[in-house]
Amino acid sequence: MAPCFVSAAPALHRAGTRHSTSPTRPSLSSSFTPPFSNRVFVPATRTAQWSMTAAPSQKIGVAVLGATGSVGQRFMQLLDNHPWFEVKALGASPRSAGKKYTDAVNWKQAVPIPSNMADIVVSECKAHLPAFDGVKVVFSGLDADFAGEVEDEFAKAGRAVFSNAKNHRMDPDVPILIPPVNLPHLDIIPTQRKNRGYDTGFIITNANCSTTAMAIGVKPIMDKFGIDTIVVSTLQAISGAGYPGLSGMDMLDNVIPYIGSEEEKMQTESKKVLGSVQNGAFVDADFNVSAMCNRVHVLDGHTECLSLKLKSPATPEQVVDAIKSYPSVTYDLGLPSAPQNDIVFHSGVDRPQPRLDRMVGNGYTVTIGRVRDCNVFDIRLVLFGHNTIVGAAGGSLLNAELCVQRGFIN
């Protein structure tokens, strides 16, 4: 049989807002039967995007901090012609400050620098600078050595901060938000504002990029069968190490079986992400995770091989059904950057693959394949997610769109 994509349940109305019917498992409606769950899936293109649901009356001014880095550049690309957001300011290190963006950046994306952003003068990342006047939303792709304090300063100054750095992820009042996985975690924001004396500002983080792909991939399985244990081995792209990152001498013809703190982050963040919010506090999911992380000679996109011990038995076919019938949460919410499907199952025996699957859903979709029995646990599978799109800048963009839609930014 020819390999094909089989989509997760698609949303019926791109612009229709259908909110979660349960706090832990968003769904289209309790009686919804996915009508196209066996259709051949064509990866979403931009034509499916830029829905105007709940569009703000005028574009919201945004800044990108760390705009010259690997994640920052991806933000610039994804914000080009965004229907709700307009880039007003850019921040980076004192080395870049004072230069036009085009002169400060070593641009590594496959498309040109958006023309309306190329001449913006890069600022230091200080919230009081006039460059940040009129900015309501701050996207942070800052180096973790500096991100923590800077993000706090911008939130204190009333900005909604969407961070990719690790610094605030495990704070007890900061969500690691991944809309297809944990929409109810947004409920912590009023507590955060109260705890920290923030007025209109707040901080929302992304998970570590490997954790994001894994959380999206296992969520349908966890909801249906429960998860007791995850053993995961990653094959992570070079762009995950930032720019310039690792040298050619290190990476060519090579695999490096070590990424600093990555295993620990996967093990702790995944429990927070897939856990719940109870009485204004996060409660960890109760599974165990053992992660082994490797850097491989791939430019973009992290591949992850998982063995799962489930709480209730399931066949591979039942697991595939759970993946296929999981709702397309971000699309269903009508978020302008949402892919048609947050998750797709690929039936090819040798998929997912970075080169072939990294741009499924414009990089916002996690692809799962090779779902099969496990001789030690219950189920094995391979999943794949684009590290700088769904795992970083794209994830932040969806989070910001969600916050606009929910009235947290106005």
Ligand SMILES: NC(=O)C1=CN([C@@H]2O[C@H](COP(=O)(O)OP(=O)(O)OC[C@H]3O[C@@H](n4cnc5c(N)ncnc54)[C@H](OP(=O)(O)O)[C@@H]3O)[C@@H](O)[C@H]2O)C=CC1
């Ligand atoms: N790459 C990925 O796949 C992912 C990365 N992340 C996280 O996102 C963040 C950015 O990662 P990445 O883009 O890869 O990193 P890069 O090293 O490519 O970029 C770092 C950015 O931080 C800026 N910076 C460095 N020092 C300072 C400073 N003193 N003050 C202000 N800005 C400074 C740099 O500016 P300048 O050019 O001027 O030095 C640059 O814009 C990190 O926290 C990372 O852990 C999260 C998920 C995935």
Ligand SMILES: N[C@@H](CC(=O)OP(=O)(O)O)C(=O)O
């Ligand atoms: N460590 C990830 C990217 C990253 O920077 O993640 P984090 O923000 O959790 O440090 C990678 O190497 O692919």
